[in-house]
Structure formats: structure tokens, C-alpha cells
Amino acid sequence: MPTQLLSSRSSAREPVLALHPEAQLSLARAHEACGPARRTFALWLAERMQGPILWLSPPWESGRPNPDGMAAFADPGRFLFVHPNRNDDLLWCMEEALRSGAVPLVVADLPGPPGLTPVRRLHLAAEQGAMRGTPALGLLLCPGEGGAPGIETRWHMATAHLAKTQRWTLTRSRARTLPPKTWLATRKRSGGGLDLQTPATADRVGPDAEKVTGQFS
Template identity: 55%
Template sequence: MTPASALLSRAPERPRPEAALLPGIALALGRVHEACGRARRSFAAWLAGRCEGPVLWIAPGWAAEDLNPEGLLRFAAPERFLFAAPRRAEDVLWCAEEALRAGCVGLVVAELPALPGLTPVRRLQLAAEAGAAEAGPMPAGLLLTPGAGGARGVETRWRMEPDHAPGRTGWRLERLRARQDPPRAWRVEDGAAGLSAHPAPMDGAPA
């Protein structure tokens, strides 16, 4: 049994550095997160604009859609992006793991054709922690998953859907899962002054 004096002497766990998208909306660095929904790529580009250093975007080589540089420009400088197109589905996760461990990029985005298993996600988390100990920018990982998402072992899970109106660009953003924070929803608007977020009712989220 651990002596009481030893328990009392332990320093509290320090909060992790975060990439803040807007007040109240942040993702911990040195960890791996998940985004789903039809606007998950926009969410990834938004996060890229809040992270330091280069961004590695990994997508299967057979993917039919390419990113639009003009769409990226709204969130982050396109010249910061590096792209990889593995030929095998399993190589997407392998590339993400190696890039996170190297600690030479600020964000690794991995577009997945299906939900990953728990073991690969745990490996990614360990790689992100190892990369955070390197001299470069503290990396974060973001898995873009199809459908409603549901990858196990991620730090947070977000869903972003387009919610545009005539003359107005916007999205509905939901934090479906987080280790430290409750589920929440926001209406994100893109105005002349930039992006802004307003609380929205939560429809109910999967665990």
C-alpha cells in the first residue's frame, strides 16, 4: 500500500497544451482526436490553422476527392500542408503513427475508410506522446472517420455538419465525447470578423 505521505506529496497533473479553435472549443496537443460528419474536412482545416508547424494530411490513394486549396485558405495557409496517399488502407494508420512519433509536424490528419481498432488508436496515442517530447512542434492527431464515427480510444470526438443559409456560411459543431468535458453543441458562423461560435441545443450523442 502506498503511504499517505507519498500520496500527499504527488504534484497534480498539469493540463496539456491545447489548440484553441474558439473560446470553450479546444483540443489537447500530444493526443489523438476524431472528427466525423459531412464537414469533417472543414473541421480538420480549422484545427490546422490553430496548430503550429507543418500539417501532414494522409488520405487513401484511391480517394476520389481532393482538397480544394481555396477552401483551405479560409482556415490555414495551403503551403503548410503536406499530402500522402498510401495505396493500402493499413498504411494510412502506419504513416500517421510514424509522423506523430517523429515530432516534426504540428498536426497529422488521417482520412480513414472505416473505423480503426482500439489497438491502432492506442499506438497512435503513444506515438503522439513520444512526438510531444521531441524538439519540434507538439503534434496532435486527427482521425477523419465515416458516418457517425465511433473510434475507440480517442481523446475527443467531434461531429461537424454544414448549416448554411442564403448569404450565410455556418456549421453545427458537436463535441460528442471528451475525457474531461461534457457533450456540447455550437452554431459556428463565418462572418466578416472571422469565425464565431454560439451555444446550440444538444440533440443527444453516442457514448
């Protein structure tokens, strides 16, 4: 994926991953994804980035990504799966990976939201990693409605498929400086990637119409 997907929200010192002009995730920070399609959201981010992806989850987790499903978003060969035995070890591994600056995306599939102190440590580690190498994005996957304190943004994703159209509802439920907002994320007809539109626009255009909003080359 071309590096021009990494743009600046306000200055060259604050790079972001842009999913849409109004849906951006700051790099070198920790974010949260929740909802039944939170792992799909993580795969979508992986699709929009270059390089290897570190995916951390407990060994008992039954909802691990399947390579056949992953391939619709990103090459499964890009992923390194690590299964620490304890929840504290999951967060420690994520912290060290972000601090290393070695990978662009670190995903931690957690059984529940972490506390404020671990999240602050993740932010600090990501900032240190950006100075050493790659400005990485840390993504916490939490069940239900999430709730990790201190995260940069929180995103909720759930399926909203219609006939033969693959689509999801994506809600930014928390951001430091932006209000909550909901989009429909629709699989591009040509395959690969998702288009984001507000629900009203998507209903007006229709699920099978050509979509250009939120596309990046």
C-alpha cells in the same frame, strides 16, 4: 498563427488547442472528426496552428481538399499530402509522423474507424513526439458518425449555412471528462476564422450581428 493559442487546460504539462473556452483539444493525443464537414473541421484546426500539416489519405479518395477552398482557412502550401496504398499504411504513417515531433498536426482521412489498438499506438506515438519536438495533434477523419474507440475526443461537423452566412453545427459527441455539447460555428465577417456560439445565443444575436464569443487574438 500566434503561439498563444496553445494554452494549458490544467497545467503546463497538458497543452491544448483552444477553439473556444469550452471547446479544446489536447495536444499529444489522437482525436476524431466525423460528419459531412469533417474535412472543414480539419482545415479549421490547421488555421489555428503554425507550421506544416501532414494530410494522409488513400489514393482512391475522391473527397480530397481543393486548394481554392483550403485557402479560406490556411495556405495550401503548408500541406503535405501523402497517399499510402493500404489502410494499415495510413495508420503507420500517422504513427510515425506523430512520433517524430516534426509537424503540429497530422490528419488521416480514413475509409472507416480504426480499432482500439491502433488508436492506443497513436496516443503513445504522440506522447513520444511531444518529448522529442512539437506536441502534435493527431486527427482521424472518419465517415458517418465515426466511432473510433479510445480517442481523446470526437467531433461531428455539418453545414448549416443561412442565406449569405457560412456556418456549421459542431458537436462534441465524446470527451473523456466533458459532456456532449453543440455549437454553431460561423464564419467571421472580416474573413478568416470561425466563431463558436451555442445555438440559443446565435439565434438571439442573429447571423449578421457582431460576434465576439470564442475569438482569440
